[in-house]
Amino acid sequence: MVGSFMSETLNCSSPSGPEESEIQANAQVRVDVEDIVRILRDKPRHAAGELARYVLQEHHILNYPIPITSIAHSEKVQIETTTLPFADGALIPSADGKGYTICISDLASAHRWRFAVAHELGHFMLRRMQSTTRLPNTLVLNLSKGVEELFCNWFAAALLIPDSAITDFPTWETLTIGRMAERAMALDVSISAFARRILERLPHKDAGYKDTGAMQFRYSPLKEDANASPFLLADAIFYRLEGMRKHVGMRIPHITVLHDVLARTYDRTYRYGVTTESLYEAIPLGFTSLSGQYTILVKPLGGTIWVLVLPQHVDLNLIKQMCKEAAKPEYTQIALFP
Ligand SMILES: [Zn+2]
Numbered sequence: 001m002v003g004s005f006m007s008e009t010l011n012c013s014s015p016s017g018p019e020e021s022e023i024q025a026n027a028q029v030r031v032d033v034e035d036i037v038r039i040l041r042d043k044p045r046h047a048a049g050e051l052a053r054y055v056l057q058e059h060h061i062l063n064y065p066i067p068i069t070s071i072a073h074s075e076k077v078q079i080e081t082t083t084l085p086f087a088d089g090a091l092i093p094s095a096d097g098k099g100y101t102i103c104i105s106d107l108a109s110a111h112r113w114r115f116a117v118a119h120e121l122g123h124f125m126l127r128r129m130q131s132t133t134r135l136p137n138t139l140v141l142n143l144s145k146g147v148e149e150l151f152c153n154w155f156a157a158a159l160l161i162p163d164s165a166i167t168d169f170p171t172w173e174t175l176t177i178g179r180m181a182e183r184a185m186a187l188d189v190s191i192s193a194f195a196r197r198i199l200e201r202l203p204h205k206d207a208g209y210k211d212t213g214a215m216q217f218r219y220s221p222l223k224e225d226a227n228a229s230p231f232l233l234a235d236a237i238f239y240r241l242e243g244m245r246k247h248v249g250m251r252i253p254h255i256t257v258l259h260d261v262l263a264r265t266y267d268r269t270y271r272y273g274v275t276t277e278s279l280y281e282a283i284p285l286g287f288t289s290l291s292g293q294y295t296i297l298v299k300p301l302g303g304t305i306w307v308l309v310l311p312q313h314v315d316l317n318l319i320k321q322m323c324k325e326a327a328k329p330e331y332t333q334i335a336l337f338p
Helices: 033-039 044-058 068-074 110-132 145-160 177-187 191-199 242-247 257-272 316-327
Strands: 003-006 009-013 020-024 077-082 089-093 100-105 213-219 231-238 278-284 293-301 304-309
Touching: 033 044, 033 110, 044 110, 044 145, 068 077, 068 110, 077 110, 089 110, 100 110, 110 145, 145 191, 177 191, 177 293, 177 304, 191 213, 191 231, 231 242, 231 257, 231 304, 257 278, 257 293, 257 304, 278 316, 293 316
Parallel strands: 077 100
Antiparallel strands: 003 009, 009 020, 089 100, 213 231, 213 304, 278 293, 293 304
């Protein structure tokens, strides 16, 4: 599927329905490289977004998925898939010193491959800015190794998931797992990458937004222990709960409401083929620091189950309406503790 964003307007067609929606994006202001270099040190995240916008403008990219290979090739950067033991990708200067090759691990999945090329292109753009800017090189060179890596991740996310392709996700009320999956597919990025990009733009600061985020669970039964929960946390995307990352890989406790919800979803999916999105209102999750009551959206996707933890003050009627329009899901309000 191909979506397009033509200067000020983004068009996207939904695979679940014949209707096309047209969304007005903010007027695009041309990006100047030297402005990016000026803000690079103090606002690297903002600079990364601006650099991605600059690359899309320079290459006249009007459609998504973003053609990352042709962007690299028109920058005269070659791409090789090869054996890389310790990384997804690397930027290698060519022997004659005139160009660069991006090497990507042959173990990378299709989505990781695209993200790794975009990340290495970020390193390349930094090198190119160093050699072409009329500003002092120190402004660019001063990025520490750690900040440069973060910069390239932010750049890759903003390049593959441009602002103009996600203007219709402005609030928590516009977010459903089904909508995220649909747009991630259209952009040819992973749902994890898409969820990170969307969630970082939504409010998390007020008290009612403290525990908001997304979790991905994998079904992985332990043959030797029939009592262990078969669900383990495969990804955790939270902005106010930094500690959630350290629970990735952990099995959830067997005696929790979250386990019941996941088991029910798994059962419905694999026994009856039900893949619709379910809304559970004000249930205790009983998992890690998510100890209060939460309203969650749950949907099985690609052999995993995604859980979106919504803010306390979210307008549930808007979410239900959004889900119904997007995928005609079956809504369930299940009393686990009657
Ligand atoms: Zn890197």
